[in-house]
Amino acid sequence: xxxxxxxxxxxxxxxxxxxxxxxxxxxxxxxxxxxxxxxxxxxxxxxxxxxxxxxxxxxxxxxxxxxxxxxxxxxxxxxxxxxxxxxxxxxxxxxxxxxxxxxxxxxxxxxxxxxxxxxxxxxxxxxxxxxxxxxxxxxxxxxxxxxxxxxxxxxxxxxxxxxxxxxxxxxxxxxxxxxxxxxxxxxxxxxxxxxxxxxxxxxxxxxxxxxxxxxxxxxxxxxxxxxxxxxxxxxxxxxxxxxxxxxxxxxxxxxxxxxxxxxxxxxxxxxxxxxxxxxxxxxxxxxxxxxxxxxxxxxxxxxxxxxxxxxxxxxxxxxxxxxxxxxxxxxxxxxxxxxxxxxxxxxxxxxxxxxxxxxxxxxxxxxxxxxxxxxxxxxxxxxxxxxxxxxxxxxxxxxxxxxxxxxxxxxxxxxxxxxxxxxxxxxxxxxxxxxxxxxxxxxxxxxxxxxxxxxxxxxxxxxxxxxxxxxxxxxxxxxxxxxxxxx
RNA sequence: GGCGAGUUGGCGGAGUGGUGACGCAGCGGAUUGCAAAUCCGUGUACAUGAGUUCGAUUCUCAUACUCGCCUCCA
Numbered sequence: 001x002x003x004x005x006x007x008x009x010x011x012x013x014x015x016x017x018x019x020x021x022x023x024x025x026x027x028x029x030x031x032x033x034x035x036x037x038x039x040x041x042x043x044x045x046x047x048x049x050x051x052x053x054x055x056x057x058x059x060x061x062x063x064x065x066x067x068x069x070x071x072x073x074x075x076x077x078x079x080x081x082x083x084x085x086x087x088x089x090x091x092x093x094x095x096x097x098x099x100x101x102x103x104x105x106x107x108x109x110x111x112x113x114x115x116x117x118x119x120x121x122x123x124x125x126x127x128x129x130x131x132x133x134x135x136x137x138x139x140x141x142x143x144x145x146x147x148x149x150x151x152x153x154x155x156x157x158x159x160x161x162x163x164x165x166x167x168x169x170x171x172x173x174x175x176x177x178x179x180x181x182x183x184x185x186x187x188x189x190x191x192x193x194x195x196x197x198x199x200x201x202x203x204x205x206x207x208x209x210x211x212x213x214x215x216x217x218x219x220x221x222x223x224x225x226x227x228x229x230x231x232x233x234x235x236x237x238x239x240x241x242x243x244x245x246x247x248x249x250x251x252x253x254x255x256x257x258x259x260x261x262x263x264x265x266x267x268x269x270x271x272x273x274x275x276x277x278x279x280x281x282x283x284x285x286x287x288x289x290x291x292x293x294x295x296x297x298x299x300x301x302x303x304x305x306x307x308x309x310x311x312x313x314x315x316x317x318x319x320x321x322x323x324x325x326x327x328x329x330x331x332x333x334x335x336x337x338x339x340x341x342x343x344x345x346x347x348x349x350x351x352x353x354x355x356x357x358x359x360x361x362x363x364x365x366x367x368x369x370x371x372x373x374x375x376x377x378x379x380x381x382x383x384x385x386x387x388x389x390x391x392x393x394x395x396x397x398x399x400x401x402x403x404x405x406x407x408x409x410x411x412x413x414x415x416x417x418x419x420x421x422x423x424x425x426x427x428x429x430x431x432x433x434x435x436x437x438x439x440x441x442x443x444x445x446x447x448x449x450x451x452x453x454x455x456x457x458x459x460x461x462x463x464x465x466x467x468x469x470x471x472x473x474x475x476x477x478x479x480x481x482x483x484x485x486x487x
Numbered sequence: 488g489g490c491g492a493g494u495u496g497g498c499g500g501a502g503u504g505g506u507g508a509c510g511c512a513g514c515g516g517a518u519u520g521c522a523a524a525u526c527c528g529u530g531u532a533c534a535u536g537a538g539u540u541c542g543a544u545u546c547u548c549a550u551a552c553u554c555g556c557c558u559c560c561a
Contacts (some may be wrong), residue, residue: 010491030561039561048522075559109549159490227561260492261555271560298510299500303493304554311499312510350501359501362509437520446520455521464524471524 002057004224005302005338007232007256010157012354017223019037023054023063026214026253028231029113030068032094033079038292038307039228039262039269045293046259046355047226048107048384053351056343056382066217067110068096068210071117077192087193091115101279104289105296106384113216116209120195123212125205126246127184135245136184140175142186143199147178150241156256157233158229182238184208195201207238215243220250229258259301265308271485284454288393291315292383297357297383319385320473322368322376323394326387338387340378351382429456430472433463437470437474 002015009086018024018322027047030040038052047065054063073092080087099109116123126145130136135149147153147161154160160179183205186470194201214222220243236256243252260269282292294315299305344367350359360383367376377387433452440449456472464471 016506028561034560037560041561043561063554078559157490157557229491230556230561233557241500258561261556261561266554268555269560274559303500306499308513310500316511356501362501366508443519450521457523462523465519465522473496 002053003354004257005354006254007258008254013255015223017058018221018254020058021062023058023224024218025051025054025063025065025134025224025226026210026218026222027067027110027225028210028227028235029067029069030098031075032091033073034075034094035276035280036459037269037276037283038264039392040047041102041105041279041292042296042301042305043226043228043259043294044102044107044264045105045384046357047257049297049351049355050224050226051108051110051355052382053348053355053385056348057352059244061080061286064112064218065108065110066112066114066214068213069098069113069115070209071095071115072193073206077182081191091117097280101283104283105279105293106289106386108384109414114213114217115215116204117193119209119212119216122216123208123262124185124195125199126208126212126215126242127204128198130184130242133245134170135241137177138199139177140173140200141187141200142173142175143184144176144181145238145241146183147180147241150245151178152244153241154237156240157239159233159237180181182207182234184242206244207235209247210235210239211242213464214239214253220247220252222253224255224257225253226257226259229260232256232258247437250284253463257420258300258420260304263304264404266306269307288316288319290390290393291317293384294361295318298361300358301355318365319390322364322380322387324389325368325371326377327391327394328372333461336374338373338377341374341381344375347379347382357383430470433472434470437465 003012004015005012025047027043028037036044047067051063051065069091071087076087079085079090083090095115103109127136130145131138131143134146136143136145138144144305161178185197185199185202185204185208187200187202189201192203194203205282214225225236225239240252261270264277267273267275269276275465277294283289295311296305298311299316300458322386344363347360350356350363353359360379362381363375364379367373367379380387380390418442429452433449433456436449436452440446453463462473464473
């Protein structure tokens with residue numbers, strides 16, 4: 001039994017799909033004019049977990065997930081004007097980036113990822129229908145939705161039209177009957193993208209695409225509609241107005257899920273504050289996608305999440321421990337066939353309880369501590385972490401000295417193949433450290449050894465020493481350049 | 488101004504009408520050249536005031552504060 005918090009009712013409700021053979025979910029996707037920033041990644045990862053959970057519960061082929069690309073928008077036009085590039089070129093490139101970056105976070109691709117520009121005729125048809133039904137009107141080359149024609153307008157976000165008689169914040173176009181009326185279609189000129197329509201050459205307003213696409217791909221009633229909390233008003237309110245007026249026999253979306261916003265080091269992420277960064281920025285800094293995913297899931301989706309360096313380091317540490325356990329020599333472990341690993345019931349229940357990913361990660365921590373590999377692997381997979389990938393990503397180099405009555409020498413082990421670094425340098429350093437250490441232990445003078453050790457630490461390599469071995473583990477902040485300087 | 492969310496120990500972060508998770512840090516111990524890592528053990532919290540209740544951190548109301556959305560950025 002999955003329970004989800006429905007924004008529509010402001011309550012946690014038992015989730016009952018309309019058709020359990022085809023569970024349908026729509027999530028608002030990005031406007032494609034630039035790299036996805038970290039805030040964009042939160043809903044992607046949150047709804048990816050929901051998608052995985054639904055697939056787990058109802059069956060892989062029995063969930064349809066749609067996430068759109070908004071590729072008609074004034075921000076895109078501005079980008080085109082600014083760079084002199086073709087709009088299609090910009091949107092194609094950005095969509096490619098988006099896929100790359102979200103793939104790196106371990107997010108499954110939706111079943112459908114429609115582009116707004118592929119849906120112009122259905123949007124025009126829906127607008128015509130709305131005019132015909134008396135919910136929209138043409139004025140000054142625009143087509144506007146008449147919010148007063150829909151009684152439930154504002155129900156989702158808990159706003160009343162009277163309270164919003166704005167005009168205070170934004171200048172209201174004088175062709176609007178009501179300041180809250182929003183654009184369904186607007187005229188295009190010059191280099192602006194446009195299509196012929198009954199109202200002249202123009203382009204759609206922002207909200208209509210989601211109504212047209214969800215109708216086509218999911219029908220007039222579907223199960224879940226998700227997105228960031230910022231979209232609750234006006235975007236989702238407007239979607240509801242359009243869809244419910246155009247298809248009065250349908251429910252549109254039954255469960256509305258909204259994720260809270262993301263902050264960075266306690267402050268809102270914004271360009272003006274200079275704490276704005278993209279997923280690609282982090283990946284390029286060497287932060288594995290799994291670490292980003294882990295941090296994003298460590299806070300419940302309906303709470304504001306604060307992105308901090310500390311959380312990133314802790315997440316990395318935990319993932320490394322997991323990789324160490326999973327990647328260690330199978331001969332040292334009791335036999336487990338991880339191919340058949342399934343998530344424990346308590347783990348599924350945590351996720352089924354309105355996506356309590358924080359508790360889910362706590363459980364993962366428990367399986368790790370108790371070395372319950374079967375449970376661990378099953379849980380990780382459901383949450384979108386792949387054991388093999390973790391072992392690779394967090395590969396380590398272990399330089400082990402062997403020194404006992406039978407053998408004496410150096411044994412170098414590496415785990416995984418994903419380590420993007422110069423193995424030889426690491427090996428050399430490990431041997432050197434071992435040699436210096438041996439000398440130091442004989443002479444009693446540890447200064448040279450301490451110097452090398454702190455240099456390694458500075459370069460982002462964790463140094464672990466025990467009687468038997470020395471381990472060098474390049475971390476997330478590993479800096480190859482500093483390592484070169486040590487030679 | 489409108490709307491909404493939140494306030495849990497040093498930090499992060501779940502959860503519950505009645506024995507107050509868990510992680511990190513701290514402290515004590517084992518181990519150690521010293522550390523680290525690892526293992527064992529361990530303390531401190533539920534914004535304030537009032538109400539409901541046998542009993543509230545958990546429900547209700549008020550107050551304070553924080554944050555977000557409504558505005559380019561989700």
